[in-house]
Amino acid sequence: MEIQMNDITLHYEETGNGIPIVMIHGFPLNRKIWQPQLQNLTDSARMLAVDLRGFGESPSTSGPSTMDLYAKDIAEMLDRLDIIAPVLVGLSMGGYVALSFYRRYARWLSGLILVSTRASADSKETKESRDRMVNIVKEPEGIKSITNIMLPKMLSPKSYIEKPELVSLVKEIMETSSVDGISGALMGMKDRSDSTEILTGFNIPTLIIHGSDDQLVPLAEAESMAKAIPNSKFQVIPNAGHLPNMEQPDQFNNIMSTFLKDL
Ligand code: MLT
Numbered sequence: 001m002e003i004q005m006n007d008i009t010l011h012y013e014e015t016g017n018g019i020p021i022v023m024i025h026g027f028p029l030n031r032k033i034w035q036p037q038l039q040n041l042t043d044s045a046r047m048l049a050v051d052l053r054g055f056g057e058s059p060s061t062s063g064p065s066t067m068d069l070y071a072k073d074i075a076e077m078l079d080r081l082d083i084i085a086p087v088l089v090g091l092s093m094g095g096y097v098a099l100s101f102y103r104r105y106a107r108w109l110s111g112l113i114l115v116s117t118r119a120s121a122d123s124k125e126t127k128e129s130r131d132r133m134v135n136i137v138k139e140p141e142g143i144k145s146i147t148n149i150m151l152p153k154m155l156s157p158k159s160y161i162e163k164p165e166l167v168s169l170v171k172e173i174m175e176t177s178s179v180d181g182i183s184g185a186l187m188g189m190k191d192r193s194d195s196t197e198i199l200t201g202f203n204i205p206t207l208i209i210h211g212s213d214d215q216l217v218p219l220a221e222a223e224s225m226a227k228a229i230p231n232s233k234f235q236v237i238p239n240a241g242h243l244p245n246m247e248q249p250d251q252f253n254n255i256m257s258t259f260l261k262d263l
Helices: 031-040 067-080 093-108 124-138 142-154 157-162 164-175 179-190 196-201 219-228 249-262
Strands: 002-004 009-015 019-024 045-050 087-091 111-115 206-211 233-237
Touching: 009 031, 009 067, 019 031, 019 067, 019 093, 031 045, 031 164, 031 249, 067 093, 067 179, 087 093, 093 111, 093 179, 093 196, 111 249, 124 142, 124 179, 142 164, 142 179, 157 164, 196 219, 206 219, 206 249, 219 233, 233 249
Parallel strands: 019 045, 019 087, 087 111, 111 206, 206 233
Antiparallel strands: 002 009, 009 045
């Protein structure tokens, strides 16, 4: 499915009926990461998984894709689809987008699910590494190089051994990203605001989910968000890395269903 917006057409997939859930993927991924949820949580929820601009089937635009720009895209999409009071689910970079959305449009939301993400901004070292990656992706075979850098960090050690088909799927998803999509996201993540200070003022139901073996975002980041956000729920999924919704889909879906039932 696609939706024509002011300056771009966004592609998304929709399943199920019930409370609207909008799912935002991480970097350098696309909406396909949410297949285990799109297929299995349809009884109680209307699930929408979107390709952020520059990823999956959504075209890229030049220049930085700031987290605020992605958040504005989601807001415009909700408006055009007449979606009221959704739950936003953001994984990693998708979590940065969800936090930016919360800053601007908190009153629109009925809940937030933050997966494998952090509230802090980039450190100086991370900003430097983003710049290096922007240069790498522009080289010939740049997307393959980014995939080679990121793929070994995406999953838990157990998933690499026991789930070769998942490793291939994640590789395929990464390799279909575009150069402009990747560099725009890197520049946007580098300049994102620190959201740590807003956490204590959160006033919507919030669930934080993290894989025990996440190599990209340390578990401590999720623990400190859980401590700061009033009444938040926090679940650690064992034997999962940065993509717990794909690595341990049954556990992930049970956690999500319980949260949705309690809303
Ligand atoms: C992601 O998975 O979205 C990225 O690892 C986030 C980041 O690089 O900060």
